[in-house]
Structure formats: C-alpha cells, structure tokens
Amino acid sequence: MENKAQTSTYSSVEFDVQGLYDGIWPNLSISFDYFVTSPPYTYEGLKMFTAIGIRFLRIGGYGFIATPLDDDPKAYDVTIELMKFILENGCIIEEVVPGLTFEEGLPAxxxxxxxxxxxxxINWLNQLNGQLYEYQIFGDDSYNHQVEANTYKKDEK
Structure with a gap:
C-alpha cells in the first residue's frame, strides 16, 4: 500500500475466497476500473480470484492477473485454463507480458x-472441487519447481 498513487481512489476487497464454493460473493455495491490479483497457481485459485475481479469490473475496465511463468506442464495448463475462463466470462485478453512480475522469487x-x-x-468451465491451493492438487511435488529455481538463482550469485 505504500506505493499507492496519491491522486487515485483505492479499494481493497477483503473476502474469504472459499465462500465462492457455497455461492457467497463479496458484498459490494460498486464497480471498479481495474483489479490486480496474484492468486494461487491452481485451476480453481486462478479462476476464483479472477471471477471476483471480473464480477465487479466495469465494462471497459482492466484486470491484471499473475500466472506462473515456469517451464513446467502444470504451469502451462493452469495458465491456459485461466485464459479459456477469461474468454468465457465476457472478457478478452489484451496482452500477456512474460516476467513482468516476480512471485515467490520466480517470474510470472x-x-x-x-x-x-x-x-x-460465471462459467467455471467445470465443477469446482475445493482444490484452491497447490498442495491439494500436486501434493508433495507442489513447490519443487520453486525450490529448484530459487536454489539455482542463489548458486548463480
């Protein structure tokens, strides 16, 4: 929040995203010009956080969503699923910028x-199964790519 623009109005939505499993949405009566999210890198995590943004985004507004930039089939699959989700829910993909942000030390x-x-x-594309976090889907292998990448970066220095 310390980098917030001084001349803009800024709102933060505090909400337990898992409420969406029960059809509970944030109680908002306004729409936003843009949203920014860095959700869990899972099929449901990416879609659920993005769905909240889309639902309260005004027509013509923009969303900025971090997705994994990793040479791993899991990363490709969840990003492609997110892109399909975006297109099914009244939005278009304006641009995909590789490496613009870093999440947990890895480019996104x-x-x-x-x-x-x-x-x-909202068209979820398939049924939500209560698997919001990486460990729920990938088990012990969920963070191996992050550990390997961070170890590699430290060895380079």
Whole structure:
C-alpha cells in the first residue's frame, strides 16, 4: 500500500475466497476500473480470484492477473485454463507480458484483460472441487519447481 498513487481512489476487497464454493460473493455495491490479483497457481485459485475481479469490473475496465511463468506442464495448463475462463466470462485478453512480475522469487506472466460485457453467471468451465491451493492438487511435488529455481538463482550469485 505504500506505493499507492496519491491522486487515485483505492479499494481493497477483503473476502474469504472459499465462500465462492457455497455461492457467497463479496458484498459490494460498486464497480471498479481495474483489479490486480496474484492468486494461487491452481485451476480453481486462478479462476476464483479472477471471477471476483471480473464480477465487479466495469465494462471497459482492466484486470491484471499473475500466472506462473515456469517451464513446467502444470504451469502451462493452469495458465491456459485461466485464459479459456477469461474468454468465457465476457472478457478478452489484451496482452500477456512474460516476467513482468516476480512471485515467490520466480517470474510470472502478467495477463492483462479487458471486460467487454457482463455475464449473467460465471462459467467455471467445470465443477469446482475445493482444490484452491497447490498442495491439494500436486501434493508433495507442489513447490519443487520453486525450490529448484530459487536454489539455482542463489548458486548463480
């Protein structure tokens, strides 16, 4: 928050995203010009955090979503699923910037979206299964790529 622009209005949404499993959404009565999120890098994590942003984004507004930039099939799969989700829910992908941000020491894609229309209901593409976090899907292997990448970077210095 210390880097917040001094001339803009800024709001932060505090909400337990797991409420979406029960159909509970944040209680907001306003729409936003943009949203920024760095969600858990899972099928459901990326979609759930993005869904909240899309739902309260005004038409013509932008979303900025961090996704994994990692040479790993798991990273590719969740990012592609997110892109399909974006297109199914009234938005278009404006740009994908590799390495714009770093998450947990690793580069991330910045997926920039624009909302074109409102949708009556969020299309999740498939049923949500309560697997929001990496360890719930990938088990013990969930953070191996991060440990290996961070070890490699430390050895380079």
């Amino acid at each position: 894609y910045q997926v920039i979206i624009k909302k074109l229309k409102d949708v009556d209901e």
